[in-house]
Amino acid sequence: MPAGAPAYLDAEAVHRLAPFGPLVEALREAHLRPPPAAERLLMSQPNGAGQDDHFLVWPAWRPGAAFGAKLVSVFPGNAAQGRPAIDGIYALFDGRDGAPACIIDGPALxxxxxxxxxxxxxxxxxxxxxxxxxxxxxxxxxxxxxxxxxxxxxxxxxxxxxxxxxxxxxxxxxxxxxxxxxxxxxxxxxxxxxxxxxxxxxxxxxxxxxxxxxxxxxxxxxxxxxxxxxxxxxxxxxxxxxxxxxxxxxxxxxxxxxxxxxxxxxxxxxxxxxxxxxxxxxxxxxxxxxxxxxxxxxxxxxHLDLICAEFLFARHKAEQIRAERLRAENDPPG
CATH class of the missing domain: 3.40.50.720 (NAD(P)-binding Rossmann-like Domain)
Known part of the structure; x- marks a missing residue:
C-alpha cells in the first residue's frame, strides 16, 4: 500500500477485530458522551418488482477526532439472482487534518x-x-x-x-x-x-x-x-x-x-x-x-457507524503495532 494511503478492512478483518463483548462496551462508553453530529440521505427508485431500490448515505462527525460516511445500496431483487441485497463501504477520515484513514467493508460493519x-x-x-x-x-x-x-x-x-x-x-x-x-x-x-x-x-x-x-x-x-x-x-x-x-x-x-x-x-x-x-x-x-x-x-x-468505525480502526492500528513489534523481536541482528 502506498505511503499515506488509507487502510482497508475487509469483511474477515471486521469480524475478527470486533468481537461483540468489546464492541458493545465501546458503544456503551460512547453513549456516555454527547452524540456525534449526524445526517441521513435516502434516495429510492422503483425496481419494477413492487419494491424500491435504495441508496443511503449516513455521514457523521466527531469534531477533532474523526468523521466519515457509510454508503449503502439496497437492491432487494438481488437475492433472487444469488447476489447480496445490501452492499456498501464505510469511509473514515482523520478529524484532525481531514486525511482519509480507512475504508471498511460496509455489510460487515x-x-x-x-x-x-x-x-x-x-x-x-x-x-x-x-x-x-x-x-x-x-x-x-x-x-x-x-x-x-x-x-x-x-x-x-x-x-x-x-x-x-x-x-x-x-x-x-x-x-x-x-x-x-x-x-x-x-x-x-x-x-x-x-x-x-x-x-x-x-x-x-x-x-x-x-x-x-x-x-x-x-x-x-x-x-x-x-x-x-x-x-x-x-x-x-x-x-x-x-x-x-x-x-x-x-x-x-x-x-x-x-x-x-x-x-x-x-x-x-x-x-x-x-x-x-x-x-x-x-x-x-x-x-x-x-x-x-x-x-x-x-x-x-x-453516529453508530462512526463509533464502530473508530473502534475498528483503533484495533487495526493496535494489531499492526503488535505485528511490527513481533517482527522486530524475531528479526536476526544485522
Missing part, C-alpha cells in the same frame, strides 16, 4: 454495528435472566443479532420463523453449531409466545409480530424497518410496551414501527420514553418491573 446496537439496548432493558429468544426473519443480519444478544444475556435456546422455511432451518443449524438449542417453526406466534427476547429482522411492510403474543416481561427488538412504509410490529405491541429508540431524530419520522402509530394517534410522542444515550447515562429509567414489556426500535444512524 453494518452486521456488527446493528447487532451491537440491539445488544446494548438489551443489556439495559431485557431481564437479566433472559434465556429464550425468538427470531422473526432469517436473513443475513439474523445470526449476528443472536450472537450479539448472547454476549449480553444468558441465552440458551432460540426459535426461528421466516417466510421461507428452509432459511429458518439453515439459521437454526448454524446456531446449533454455536452451541445454542435452536429450532425452526412455520408459526410466528409459536416462536414468540414464552420468549424472553423477541428480535424482528425482516423487510416487512406489514406487521409480523402481534402484541397479543408477547409474554409479560418480554423485551422486543425491532431491527428491520428503516422507512416510514416498513413495519414489523402491530399497534398493540408498541402500545403495551415501554418504548425506547436509539435516537429520536432518525426514528420518530423515518421508521414505520414508530411513525405509523404516531401518525394514527395510537401513541403520542411521549410514549417514546427515551433513547440509548439517556438509557446509558441513567437519566431515564428502563425496565421498572420484571413483568414490563420493553421495546427497542433499532433505526441505526451515522
Amino acid at each position: 453494518t452486521f456488527r454495528k446493528t447487532a451491537a446496537d440491539s445488544a446494548l439496548a438489551a443489556s439495559l432493558l431485557a431481564r437479566p435472566d433472559a434465556r429464550r429468544l425468538a427470531i422473526l426473519g432469517a436473513g443475513g443480519q439474523a445470526i449476528w443479532q443472536v450472537r450479539a444478544l448472547a454476549a449480553v444475556r444468558p441465552l440458551a435456546e432460540a426459535t426461528i420463523w421466516n417466510r421461507t422455511a428452509d432459511k429458518a432451518e439453515r439459521l437454526a443449524a448454524a446456531l446449533r453449531r454455536d452451541g445454542l438449542a435452536a429450532t425452526a417453526t412455520d408459526d410466528p406466534r409459536a416462536a414468540v409466545e414464552g420468549a424472553d427476547i423477541v428480535s424482528c429482522v425482516t423487510g416487512a411492510t406489514e406487521p409480523v409480530l402481534q402484541g397479543a403474543w408477547l409474554s409479560p416481561g418480554a423485551h422486543v427488538d425491532l431491527v428491520g424497518s428503516y422507512t416510514p412504509a416498513m413495519r414489523e410490529a402491530d399497534d398493540e405491541a408498541v402500545r403495551r410496551a415501554r418504548v425506547f429508540v436509539d435516537t429520536r431524530r432518525f426514528t420518530l419520522a423515518d421508521s414505520g414501527d414508530i411513525a405509523q402509530p404516531l401518525a394514527s394517534g395510537e401513541i403520542a410522542p411521549s410514549h417514546v420514553l427515551g433513547d440509548l444515550f439517556e438509557l446509558a447515562q441513567g437519566t431515564v429509567p428502563g425496565r421498572l418491573a420484571p413483568h414490563d414489556v420493553t421495546l427497542f426500535k433499532n433505526a441505526g444512524g451515522g
Whole structure:
C-alpha cells in the first residue's frame, strides 16, 4: 500500500477485530458522551418488482477526532439472482487534518454495528435472566443479532420463523453449531409466545409480530424497518410496551414501527420514553418491573457507524503495532 494511503478492512478483518463483548462496551462508553453530529440521505427508485431500490448515505462527525460516511445500496431483487441485497463501504477520515484513514467493508460493519446496537439496548432493558429468544426473519443480519444478544444475556435456546422455511432451518443449524438449542417453526406466534427476547429482522411492510403474543416481561427488538412504509410490529405491541429508540431524530419520522402509530394517534410522542444515550447515562429509567414489556426500535444512524468505525480502526492500528513489534523481536541482528 502506498505511503499515506488509507487502510482497508475487509469483511474477515471486521469480524475478527470486533468481537461483540468489546464492541458493545465501546458503544456503551460512547453513549456516555454527547452524540456525534449526524445526517441521513435516502434516495429510492422503483425496481419494477413492487419494491424500491435504495441508496443511503449516513455521514457523521466527531469534531477533532474523526468523521466519515457509510454508503449503502439496497437492491432487494438481488437475492433472487444469488447476489447480496445490501452492499456498501464505510469511509473514515482523520478529524484532525481531514486525511482519509480507512475504508471498511460496509455489510460487515453494518452486521456488527446493528447487532451491537440491539445488544446494548438489551443489556439495559431485557431481564437479566433472559434465556429464550425468538427470531422473526432469517436473513443475513439474523445470526449476528443472536450472537450479539448472547454476549449480553444468558441465552440458551432460540426459535426461528421466516417466510421461507428452509432459511429458518439453515439459521437454526448454524446456531446449533454455536452451541445454542435452536429450532425452526412455520408459526410466528409459536416462536414468540414464552420468549424472553423477541428480535424482528425482516423487510416487512406489514406487521409480523402481534402484541397479543408477547409474554409479560418480554423485551422486543425491532431491527428491520428503516422507512416510514416498513413495519414489523402491530399497534398493540408498541402500545403495551415501554418504548425506547436509539435516537429520536432518525426514528420518530423515518421508521414505520414508530411513525405509523404516531401518525394514527395510537401513541403520542411521549410514549417514546427515551433513547440509548439517556438509557446509558441513567437519566431515564428502563425496565421498572420484571413483568414490563420493553421495546427497542433499532433505526441505526451515522453516529453508530462512526463509533464502530473508530473502534475498528483503533484495533487495526493496535494489531499492526503488535505485528511490527513481533517482527522486530524475531528479526536476526544485522
